[in-house]
Amino acid sequence: MINPLNSLITALKQLPGVGEKTALRYAFHILNANPDDIRELIGSIKRVREELRLCSSCFNLTDIDPCVICSDPKRDSGRLCVVETPLDLMSVEKSGRFKGVYHVIHGLLSPLDAIGPDDIRIKDLIDRVESGDIEEIILALNPTIEGEATASYLAQKVRSKNVKVSRIAYGIPIGGSLEYADPLTMSRALENRTEI
Amino acid sequence: MINPLNSLITALKQLPGVGEKTALRYAFHILNANPDDIRELIGSIKRVREELRLCSSCFNLTDIDPCVICSDPKRDSGRLCVVETPLDLMSVEKSGRFKGVYHVIHGLLSPLDAIGPDDIRIKDLIDRVESGDIEEIILALNPTIEGEATASYLAQKVRSKNVKVSRIAYGIPIGGSLEYADPLTMSRALENRTEI
Numbered sequence: 001m002i003n004p005l006n007s008l009i010t011a012l013k014q015l016p017g018v019g020e021k022t023a024l025r026y027a028f029h030i031l032n033a034n035p036d037d038i039r040e041l042i043g044s045i046k047r048v049r050e051e052l053r054l055c056s057s058c059f060n061l062t063d064i065d066p067c068v069i070c071s072d073p074k075r076d077s078g079r080l081c082v083v084e085t086p087l088d089l090m091s092v093e094k095s096g097r098f099k100g101v102y103h104v105i106h107g108l109l110s111p112l113d114a115i116g117p118d119d120i121r122i123k124d125l126i127d128r129v130e131s132g133d134i135e136e137i138i139l140a141l142n143p144t145i146e147g148e149a150t151a152s153y154l155a156q157k158v159r160s161k162n163v164k165v166s167r168i169a170y171g172i173p174i175g176g177s178l179e180y181a182d183p184l185t186m187s188r189a190l191e192n193r194t195e196i
Numbered sequence: 197m198i199n200p201l202n203s204l205i206t207a208l209k210q211l212p213g214v215g216e217k218t219a220l221r222y223a224f225h226i227l228n229a230n231p232d233d234i235r236e237l238i239g240s241i242k243r244v245r246e247e248l249r250l251c252s253s254c255f256n257l258t259d260i261d262p263c264v265i266c267s268d269p270k271r272d273s274g275r276l277c278v279v280e281t282p283l284d285l286m287s288v289e290k291s292g293r294f295k296g297v298y299h300v301i302h303g304l305l306s307p308l309d310a311i312g313p314d315d316i317r318i319k320d321l322i323d324r325v326e327s328g329d330i331e332e333i334i335l336a337l338n339p340t341i342e343g344e345a346t347a348s349y350l351a352q353k354v355r356s357k358n359v360k361v362s363r364i365a366y367g368i369p370i371g372g373s374l375e376y377a378d379p380l381t382m383s384r385a386l387e388n389r390t391e392i
Contacts, residue, residue, distance in 0.1 A: 004247045004259055008240040014233055015222050026211050028283060031244055031257070037210055038245060042238050044204040048227055049234060051200045061227070063200055087224060 005031070057128075059104040059121050061086045069093075069101055076100045078135040082125065082154065084108055084142060092140055100138070103128065108146035109153055117153065125154070129161050139167040143188075201227070253324075255300040255317050257282045265289075265297055272296045274331040278321065278350065280304055280338060288336055296334070299324065304342035305349055313349065321350070325357050335363040339384075 005027055012023040030038065054060070055067035062068070069075060079100025083089045089102050107120035117123070128134065137158055141147035155165045171189035172181055181189070201223055208219035226234065250256070251263035258264070265271060275296025279285045285298050303316035313319070324330060333354055337343035351361045367385035368377055377385070 004240065004243040005257065007236070008244045011233070011237040011240045014225070014229065014237070016225050017218075017221070022213075024283065024286075025213070027244065029210070029212050030241055031248060033210065035245075037207070038241065040203070041207040041210070042241060044200065044207045045226055045234065045238060047200040048204045048223065049231075052227060061201065087220065090220075 054104075058102045059106060059124065060089055060102055074099075078133060079138065080125075080128065080134050080136070081138045081140050083140050084147070084150075088140065088142075098138075100136075105150070108141065108144070109150045110146045111149075120150075122154065122157075126157060129158055129163055134163055136164040136166060139165065141167075143170045250300075254298045255302060255320065256285055256298055270295075274329060275334065276321075276324065276330050276332070277334045277336050279336050280343070280346075284336065284338075294334075296332075301346070304337065304340070305346045306342045307345075316346075318350065318353075322353060325354055325359055330359055332360040332362060335361065337363075339366045 008027045008030065009020070009023040012018055012026050013020065015023075018026070030041075033041075051063045052061050053063075053065065055062045055065055055070055057066045057070040060067050060069065064071075076099050079098075080103055081089075081092055081098055081100055082103050082105060083092060084105060084107065086104055089104055092098050092102075103121070103125050105121045105125065107115055109115060109117065109120070129137070137154070139151045139154060141151050151167060158165055169192055170185070171192055172178060172185060178186070204223045204226065205216070205219040208214055208222050209216065211219075214222070226237075229237075247259045248257050249259075249261065251258045251261055251266055253262045253266040256263050256265065260267075266273075272295050275294075276299055277285075277288055277294055277296055278299050278301060279288060280301060280303065282300055285300055288294050288298075299317070299321050301317040301321065303311055305311060305313065305316070325333070333350070335347045335350060337347050347363055354361055365388055366381070367388055368374060368381060374382075
């Protein structure tokens with residue numbers, strides 16, 4: 001195999017879910033793409049690495065501080081949605097249904113992996129709650145063991161501060177089929193049934 | 197969406213088969229990867245673009261001219277395998293069964309797309325054949341209409357030069373199931389049956 005191509009393939013295989021064949025396809029695309037596209041690709045990789053930092057208020061990724069969401073006067077700063085990662089935040093944003101602000105905790109409590117409250121952005125969250133003005137905290141964490149543990153921990157920490165704590169609903173996804181729902185999802189959907 | 201991230205996602209979506217979600221995953225990987233990996237990724241993209249050229253003999257991609265295959269004295273230069281692309285060449289090489297040399301024609305004849313013999317590396321192939329020393333030409337072209345047309349054209353051009361022309365076998369793939377073979381593959385497999 002030709003050397004420069006080989007090292008590009010090795011580098012591309014670092015991307016999540018990319019094996020030999022996909023890396024090869026990407027490499028040939030890169031080889032044949034027009035110079036402007038390649039300049040843009042390299043430039044945007046560098047910019048992402050150099051210009052992105054965490055918002056000092058919500059810890060989302062941003063190129064300006066505070067981020068566009070935190071500094072938007074139209075957002076309801078009394079409603080705080082807690083998410084694990086910036087990707088989860090994007091997912092909530094895309095729904096278009098949440099008009100409050102966020103707090104990204106960058107991880108979940110996991111005693112097995114020795115991740116405790118001091119390893120994630122929980123202290124900053126408590127500080128925000130204590131500084132007042134927050135009426136409701138909406139927990140939007142993954143329905144995993146770590147997500148549940150983190151949600152319970154947060155609910156317990158915040159409850160005493162006279163703040164309403166809620167969590168997003170877990171159940172059958174829209175467009176999903178009851179036939180294929182796993183038993184855990186189905187039991188959650190039954191538990192959390194709502195009157196109509 | 198944050199701007200530098202957005203432009204990286206746009207750039208990554210240019211890669212073949214990459215949509216919004218995959219680009220997002222790649223972008224976050226790039227954001228969080230260690231600096232050495234990113235330097236290597238950018239470096240190898242640049243090197244592939246700057247250092248790769250076509251071998252003046254076989255027109256495969258190479259960083260030295262003639263390429264490692266053409267300049268290998270252990271390869272049988274009397275046997276020439278004709279492939280469409282460097283990727284196809286790699287596929288033949290990986291089988292480990294071909295010890296001759298190659299000729300990459302970089303395209304297939306396609307009257308509908310106005311691609312004629314002068315648009316691909318056919319003239320160079322004829323020149324190599326005419327310069328003597330070549331005993332057999334093995335056509336390893338895709339079994340498509342364009343592949344067939346190109347194979348017929350080449351066979352006809354070369355036949356008069358006292359050179360043996362063969363083509364790779366098309367049939368049921370090893371590990372494939374007869375049950376799922378398409379009718380065309382099956383009829384090819386029947387036509388090209390070999391005595392045992």
